[in-house]
Amino acid sequence: MPCKYRLLLKNAEQLVLVCRNEEQFLLQEGMQHLAVLEKASLVIGNDGFIKAVGPTETIQNQFSQAVFETIIDCTGKSVLPGFVDAHTHPVWAGDRVHEFAMKLAGATYMDIHQAGGGIHFTVNHTEAASEETLYCSFKQRLERMLRTGTTLVECKSGYGLQLESELKMLRVIERAYREMEIGISATYCGAHSVPKGKSAETAATEIIENHLPALKELAVNEEVHVDNIDVFCEKGVFDLQSTKRILQAGKAIGLNLNFHGDELNPMNSAELGAELGALAVSHLEEISDEGITAMAAAKCSAVLLPTTAYILRLKQPRARDMLNAGVIVSLGSDFNPNAYCFSMPMVMHLACVNLKMSLNEALAAATINAAYSLGKSHTHGSLEVGKQGDAVIINAPRWEHLIYQFGGHQELIKYVVIKGKIVYRNERVLGL
Ligand SMILES: N=CN[C@@H](CCC(=O)O)C(=O)O
Numbered sequence: 001m002p003c004k005y006r007l008l009l010k011n012a013e014q015l016v017l018v019c020r021n022e023e024q025f026l027l028q029e030g031m032q033h034l035a036v037l038e039k040a041s042l043v044i045g046n047d048g049f050i051k052a053v054g055p056t057e058t059i060q061n062q063f064s065q066a067v068f069e070t071i072i073d074c075t076g077k078s079v080l081p082g083f084v085d086a087h088t089h090p091v092w093a094g095d096r097v098h099e100f101a102m103k104l105a106g107a108t109y110m111d112i113h114q115a116g117g118g119i120h121f122t123v124n125h126t127e128a129a130s131e132e133t134l135y136c137s138f139k140q141r142l143e144r145m146l147r148t149g150t151t152l153v154e155c156k157s158g159y160g161l162q163l164e165s166e167l168k169m170l171r172v173i174e175r176a177y178r179e180m181e182i183g184i185s186a187t188y189c190g191a192h193s194v195p196k197g198k199s200a201e202t203a204a205t206e207i208i209e210n211h212l213p214a215l216k217e218l219a220v221n222e223e224v225h226v227d228n229i230d231v232f233c234e235k236g237v238f239d240l241q242s243t244k245r246i247l248q249a250g251k252a253i254g255l256n257l258n259f260h261g262d263e264l265n266p267m268n269s270a271e272l273g274a275e276l277g278a279l280a281v282s283h284l285e286e287i288s289d290e291g292i293t294a295m296a297a298a299k300c301s302a303v304l305l306p307t308t309a310y311i312l313r314l315k316q317p318r319a320r321d322m323l324n325a326g327v328i329v330s331l332g333s334d335f336n337p338n339a340y341c342f343s344m345p346m347v348m349h350l351a352c353v354n355l356k357m358s359l360n361e362a363l364a365a366a367t368i369n370a371a372y373s374l375g376k377s378h379t380h381g382s383l384e385v386g387k388q389g390d391a392v393i394i395n396a397p398r399w400e401h402l403i404y405q406f407g408g409h410q411e412l413i414k415y416v417v418i419k420g421k422i423v424y425r426n427e428r429v430l431g432l
């Protein structure tokens, strides 16, 4: 009886493994020299995991008797690992296109927030929306992410703030986790803003005493699972002390710490993340030198979000200083009603041009390092034997085209594969 496999990706011009020695993250030199095979093939088994990767001829000989459910001829094409989007806010109602115009006219993010817009605007609309409505728009957003090559995405709650509304968002995320192919890392972000009429301190106490026990119970009953806990640690939102209390309580119920910090003002969030053993801190436009040193030593990943700095015209995160200091740099789209971008290829392009990262660094940050920031780099983020078979096949002989052609991903991406299944096939692919 011949052995059966789910998928063979045959004879790619370039097959980008990213890494080949089971690295959990890449730093410095490792990010500069990614593992890339020329004229290579990849085999994914019926369990959805990678069984073999190597030169076309070697794989052909090794699997000459095998039967494949699907074979994709990748001649003239390149294969990359599916992208990992390390930071998104994708469940909400009420877009903020009107605020985009206000920002272009000079209003700052905090001007709008303090006037009751921004997150508050979205919280009001999300509270009024039914679970079904939220699910429908969320599902479409996930499909749009998938079409840009994202195969694992971090999804935050955080437009509920009140327990019932936060739980509604988490149920919506859980439903997609169960029903959709795209991988999801779920984040409780009830401390995304301080509810009107409350102080940060009382809001923190409410979260610690009511929200977190409710999450714990839902997890025990296997109704809703949450992977990470997030806080918006910012001047005028949650101060350092309230952030610390919430994160410590989250850690005590087994959640990974992964929070917003040092975005608009220097808060010592990076130092706090390192001290508490956070997996990641996001934004970091205002990080201190000490924060950079502390994050590098603690192996706390910096999730950089080039779309936010671009849209809000903030100073750019100091990616080069972080990379030179040995910080594990990751990337996320920050998709939310303020930064309406689904596309990791565009995020990588912005990271190269505005954050001065190299192409290789940007790809490592959007794959293996982003997976690390979610505690998933043992299964995701590279094309290595034993890992989940998530891949992006582009119609170009060199993988760099996907970053180089700004916004060109819609015509370049031919297939997106998750666990060896084709989850997106693009009929609109054109030549270079
Ligand atoms: N900075 C805080 N949170 C989001 C924005 C959320 C919103 O404005 O709705 C961010 O990561 O950019």
Ligand SMILES: [Zn+2]
Binding pocket: 087, 088, 089, 260, 334, 336
């Ligand atoms: Zn965010």
